Amino acid sequence: MPTLIRRQDDDQFILGDDPFTAVADDEGLPPGDVIISFARFQAEGDRLLAEGRAVGVRLEPAEEVEALAYDLPRIAVVALAFPKYRDGRAYTAARLLRQRFAYAGEVRAVGEVLREQAGFMVRCGFDAFAPADGASPQDWAHAVHRHRHVYQRAADLRTPAYVEREGG
Amino acid sequence: MKALTANRLIDGDVVFWKAGKWVERFGDADLFDDPGAAEAAEGQAKSQPTVVIDPYLIDLMESDGLWAPLSYRERIRALGPTNHPSHGKQAEGGEVIEALLHADGAARSSGRVNLIKRK
Amino acid sequence: MYQYDAVDQEFVADRAREFREQVARRLSGELSEDQFKTLRLMNGLYLQLHAYMLRIAIPYGSLNARQMRRLAHIGRTYDRGYGHFTTRQNLQFHWIKLRDAPDILDQLAEVDMHAIQTSGNCIRNVTSDPYAGATAEELDDPRVWSEAIRQWSSLHPEFSFLPRKFKIAITAAPNDRTAAKVHDIGLMIRRGRDGQLGFEVIVGGGLGRTPYVGPTIAEFLPANRLFSYLEAILRVYNRHGRRDNIYKARIKILVAALGAEEFARQVAEEWAKIGPEGDLPDTELARIRGAFATTVFEALPATSEVFETAKAADPALARFARNNLRPHKKPGYTIVEVSLKTIGDTPGDATSDQMDVIADLAERYGQDDIRVTHEQNLVLPHVRLDDVPEVFAQLQATGLASANVNLISDIIACPGLDYCALANARAIPVAQQIAQTFADPDRAEAIGELKIKISGCINACGHHHVGHIGILGVDKKGEEFYQLTLGGSGAEDAAVGKMLGPALPYDKVAAAIDTLVEVYLRERHEGERFLDTYRRTGVEPFKEAVYADAH
Numbered sequence: 160m161p162t163l164i165r166r167q168d169d170d171q172f173i174l175g176d177d178p179f180t181a182v183a184d185d186e187g188l189p190p191g192d193v194i195i196s197f198a199r200f201q202a203e204g205d206r207l208l209a210e211g212r213a214v215g216v217r218l219e220p221a222e223e224v225e226a227l228a229y230d231l232p233r234i235a236v237v238a239l240a241f242p243k244y245r246d247g248r249a250y251t252a253a254r255l256l257r258q259r260f261a262y263a264g265e266v267r268a269v270g271e272v273l274r275e276q277a278g279f280m281v282r283c284g285f286d287a288f289a290p291a292d293g294a295s296p297q298d299w300a301h302a303v304h305r306h307r308h309v310y311q312r313a314a315d316l317r318t319p320a321y322v323e324r325e326g327g
Numbered sequence: 328m329k330a331l332t333a334n335r336l337i338d339g340d341v342v343f344w345k346a347g348k349w350v351e352r353f354g355d356a357d358l359f360d361d362p363g364a365a366e367a368a369e370g371q372a373k374s375q376p377t378v379v380i381d382p383y384l385i386d387l388m389e390s391d392g393l394w395a396p397l398s399y400r401e402r403i404r405a406l407g408p409t410n411h412p413s414h415g416k417q418a419e420g421g422e423v424i425e426a427l428l429h430a431d432g433a434a435r436s437s438g439r440v441n442l443i444k445r446k
Numbered sequence: 447m448y449q450y451d452a453v454d455q456e457f458v459a460d461r462a463r464e465f466r467e468q469v470a471r472r473l474s475g476e477l478s479e480d481q482f483k484t485l486r487l488m489n490g491l492y493l494q495l496h497a498y499m500l501r502i503a504i505p506y507g508s509l510n511a512r513q514m515r516r517l518a519h520i521g522r523t524y525d526r527g528y529g530h531f532t533t534r535q536n537l538q539f540h541w542i543k544l545r546d547a548p549d550i551l552d553q554l555a556e557v558d559m560h561a562i563q564t565s566g567n568c569i570r571n572v573t574s575d576p577y578a579g580a581t582a583e584e585l586d587d588p589r590v591w592s593e594a595i596r597q598w599s600s601l602h603p604e605f606s607f608l609p610r611k612f613k614i615a616i617t618a619a620p621n622d623r624t625a626a627k628v629h630d631i632g633l634m635i636r637r638g639r640d641g642q643l644g645f646e647v648i649v650g651g652g653l654g655r656t657p658y659v660g661p662t663i664a665e666f667l668p669a670n671r672l673f674s675y676l677e678a679i680l681r682v683y684n685r686h687g688r689r690d691n692i693y694k695a696r697i698k699i700l701v702a703a704l705g706a707e708e709f710a711r712q713v714a715e716e717w718a719k720i721g722p723e724g725d726l727p728d729t730e731l732a733r734i735r736g737a738f739a740t741t742v743f744e745a746l747p748a749t750s751e752v753f754e755t756a757k758a759a760d761p762a763l764a765r766f767a768r769n770n771l772r773p774h775k776k777p778g779y780t781i782v783e784v785s786l787k788t789i790g791d792t793p794g795d796a797t798s799d800q801m802d803v804i805a806d807l808a809e810r811y812g813q814d815d816i817r818v819t820h821e822q823n824l825v826l827p828h829v830r831l832d833d834v835p836e837v838f839a840q841l842q843a844t845g846l847a848s849a850n851v852n853l854i855s856d857i858i859a860c861p862g863l864d865y866c867a868l869a870n871a872r873a874i875p876v877a878q879q880i881a882q883t884f885a886d887p888d889r890a891e892a893i894g895e896l897k898i899k900i901s902g903c904i905n906a907c908g909h910h911h912v913g914h915i916g917i918l919g920v921d922k923k924g925e926e927f928y929q930l931t932l933g934g935s936g937a938e939d940a941a942v943g944k945m946l947g948p949a950l951p952y953d954k955v956a957a958a959i960d961t962l963v964e965v966y967l968r969e970r971h972e973g974e975r976f977l978d979t980y981r982r983t984g985v986e987p988f989k990e991a992v993y994a995d996a997h
């Protein structure tokens with residue numbers, strides 16, 4: 160089974176199994192759990208869920224996360240795409256999923272996912288990573304834990320500097 | 328006539344190709360009048376990504392009976408900034424430097440395109 | 447100035463350590479140049495024509511003597527004994543070696559400095575009023591807000607991969623010394639009718655290929671709601687700014703495409719969803735305010751006899767006083783502008799020795815406070831009038847006493863083709879020639895305020911669009927040509943200059959400026975600056991004269 164880097168509740172990173180198959184729009188559906196595009200989800204999601212599968216949806220940066228809001232409770236994984244690692248739209252999508260829609264499922268980073276982004280991604284609420292640079296869970300943890308302090312409140316619930324300073 | 332240039336990774340210095348190695352002075356550079364040889368050298372240079380950044384060929388012109396880069400930009404690279412004559416390679420002086428200083432009236436961007444991507 | 451606490455210090459140290467690792471991975475070949483480039487740019491390290499260039503952040507242009515000395519030391523040790531102050535109040539070193547860069551960042555971290563976000567598609571160093579805390583004009587100290595923005599924007603989890611770079615300016619005085627209206631966001635501190643503090647928010651100004659004076663999207667934003675509002679603006683931009691074309695990726699293009707009203711509506715909608723959750727607590731703002739070392743002013747008479755006597759005896763000092771001193775909020779004090787535009791030198795450059803002198807002066811006579819202006823000069827914001835003669839003497843001794851602030855030889859110029867890999871043409875030698883043309887200080891004073899700004903390419907780092915006279919280097923069939931624009935302003939009366947006519951060759955530029963000035967002197971009415979005369983007469987008389995000469 161393919162693997163993913165997963166963030167655990169204790170903020171550690173491990174290599175975890177990935178039971179999902181990512182399926183492109185022009186591919187036939189394999190059995191089991193799948194991640195499909197939003198368009199395909201709209202067309203086939205109900206049926207797939209009715210079959211008892213776990214279904215994930217892949218969102219491209221231009222697709223608005225708001226469109227998923229209604230379906231979120233039924234979606235096991237939201238895979239946010241980084242076609243280029245410089246494309247930062249998925250950070251917003253992840254934050255909104257976690258903070259605005261209180262999405263509790265898996266938020267996965269796919270595409271050009273490099274360890275240099277790890278810290279930003281975790282802060283925005285990503286908890287599963289398919290790195291394109293061969294990074295190990297150790298590399299990931301190193302990058303994420305590098306900064307002892309953060310200045311902003313974000314989706315990871317780290318204590319921002321302004322609270323830390325109050326002794327909080 | 329062409330020469331092969333790059334910036335050295337470790338310090339950013341402007342360097343020129345000479346027989347498989349990199350030298351700092353334009354005056355020491357290999358000059359290619361055979362385009363095939365020039366391209367072969369460029370190919371070799373590109374396989375040294377931990378030594379230099381972005382090697383490329385530049386066109387040359389005659390000046391004072393010597394060779395100088397055709398483009399103004401490349402002459403500034405080979406010399407140093409015009410506002411600080413004591414900075415850069417021009418500080419050493421000599422024949423080749425004089426020839427570079429006297430070259431004029433040519434294309435700036437010869438051989439270089441998409442500059443904004445390089446910064 | 448703001449005192450770092452342990453949190454700030456460790457943050458900067460962690461970042462420096464990260465960069466050291468990244469450099470090692472690049473040198474070992476683990477990172478390709480393509481991958482590394484983005485990482486080095488996030489720490490302000492560019493590759494230019496002759497070497498690497500390191501851009502060091504001087505947040506809102508404010509530094510103390512210890513920091514200035516450290517910059518001098520870095521210049522001496524790792525560069526060629528000088529540095530270049532930029533139009534965004536930062537400092538650039540032009541002869542940096544990659545192998546030294548990690549050490550330099552460590553050295554900076556030791557004095558609470560860094561190069562974070564001085565490049566890349568992120569929120570850049572905040573520009574603010576160099577007279578902050580010293581001028582009577584301001585409603586509040588903009589540095590407090592600037593520092594809060596610096597912290598909020600540092601490694602922002604959501605906004606570090608924006609469509610394009612993002613620059614914020616903040617001013618609290620009616621005289622805008624930050625070019626706020628040509629920033630991605632310009633914040634102007636206002637006081638509401640009930641006395642409450644707030645911001646006028648201007649979004650989508652900018653220079654470059656498509657210059658805009660930004661529209662106001664909020665007339666009065668309550669000050670304590672600033673951060674949620676910034677988050678809303680950045681979020682709308684991050685989601686909807688163009689990413690398909692680097693020339694259309696700045697927020698100004700989005701604002702222009704949507705229209706200011708629709709953009710404002712989208713921001714307001716997002717802002718309502720964020721709510722006060724997104725704001726910085728008042729306690730933290732109060733802490734930041736408190737972390738600015740308190741400046742203690744003596745009770746002094748409004749005029750200083752020492753100063754008046756010295757001035758009467760020394761016409762050079764009198765000239766300096768006329769042009770380089772600005773009123774201070776406290777009687778007996780003055781703001782001293784130190785011109786980095788010595789005629790014949792490179793605009794914005796200071797040698798390490800000069801930096802040391804400035805540091806000494808700041809320590810002895812200036813409450814340990816130094817500012818950098820976006821017009822590439824330095825400021826000692828709190829000098830007693832009594833001390834001005836001594837300060838002036840020491841500036842003279844180090845070659846920094848040019849009495850030309852705001853005059854025609856106080857020229858902004860970007861590094862241009864002498865250093866910059868993107869340039870079309872040189873900017874520095876053009877500035878030098880123009881300064882030489884107007885070297886006569888009496889003539890320069892007779893001409894009065896005239897802002898010349900020069901960029902070596904359309905990226906407009908030299909702010910040429912907002913120069914009273916703007917000069918843009920272009921490449922015409924491989925030769926350096928210069929496009930002149932007239933009537934721009936980056937101040938509170940912001941405007942984008944209009945093109946004068948066909949571009950001129952390198953050796954004709956200074957003479958053309960001379961002609962423009964002659965036309966102005968001929969046409970001007972009592973009390974008019976160059977800009978005022980131009981605005982009254984229009985371009986015609988200027989155009990006629992320049993192109994008549996050219997034939």
Ligand code: SF4
Pocket residue numbers: 860861862863866867868869870901902903904905906907908
């Ligand atoms: S305006 Fe152009 S030439 Fe000047 S510094 Fe900016 S990019 Fe370089």
